[in-house]
Amino acid sequence: MAFTLAIIGRPNVGKSTLFNRLVGRRVALVDDQPGVTRDRREGQGHLFDLEFTVIDTAGLDDVNDDSLEARMRRQTELAVRDADAVIMMIDARAGVTPLDQYFGDWLRRGEVPVLLAANKAEGIAGEAGRLDAYSLGLGEPIALSAEHGLGLDELYEFLNPLF
Numbered sequence: 001m002a003f004t005l006a007i008i009g010r011p012n013v014g015k016s017t018l019f020n021r022l023v024g025r026r027v028a029l030v031d032d033q034p035g036v037t038r039d040r041r042e043g044q045g046h047l048f049d050l051e052f053t054v055i056d057t058a059g060l061d062d063v064n065d066d067s068l069e070a071r072m073r074r075q076t077e078l079a080v081r082d083a084d085a086v087i088m089m090i091d092a093r094a095g096v097t098p099l100d101q102y103f104g105d106w107l108r109r110g111e112v113p114v115l116l117a118a119n120k121a122e123g124i125a126g127e128a129g130r131l132d133a134y135s136l137g138l139g140e141p142i143a144l145s146a147e148h149g150l151g152l153d154e155l156y157e158f159l160n161p162l163f
């Protein structure tokens with residue numbers, strides 16, 4: 001069975017942008033507005049010589065739904081269950097939020113290898129948020145820019161030994 005990588009994290013951190021970059025097509029909807037319906041998507045990703053299945057999680061699909069947290073948790077759990085490795089993404093410019101802590105606490109209890117990625121880290125604006133992310137207890141956060149393609153070497157170094 002193909003190696004499967006799940007990209008998880010709260011809405012708007014840049015998960016679909018990374019998914020699109022790995023898959024190489026704009027198959028996942030990227031939107032500035034949190035709350036736009038975004039289903040879980042799967043695609044064939046590649047990074048240098050590695051080929052794998054990527055799962056993009058939506059995080060939520062209705063900000064007004066009062067079962068929001070339950071639905072996010074369920075969707076994330078399903079993706080992680082199917083995954084051989086997980087990218088836990090935060091927004092380096094926003095820093096660590098309570099929702100990031102929620103996901104982080106849950107991942108720390110699991111068995112699946114996790115790469116913590118502080119996205120939107122192009123330029124210097126993201127460095128404080130990246131350092132903040134050490135507090136999640138998921139190891140060293142890598143500086144990523146899904147939009148500009150920075151940090152992909154570190155992503156490769158994480159994935160390659162797992163194949």
Ligand code: GDP
Nearest residue numbers: 011012013014015016017030031120145146147
């Ligand atoms: P998702 O909800 O986690 O899937 O996030 P999206 O991929 O839809 O991206 C949310 C917003 O963040 C969009 O406006 C993206 O263009 C923007 N974004 C994604 N990656 C980056 C990045 O590396 N740097 C910056 N500055 N913005 C980004």
Ligand code: MG
Nearest residue numbers: 015016038058
């Ligand atoms: Mg998305």
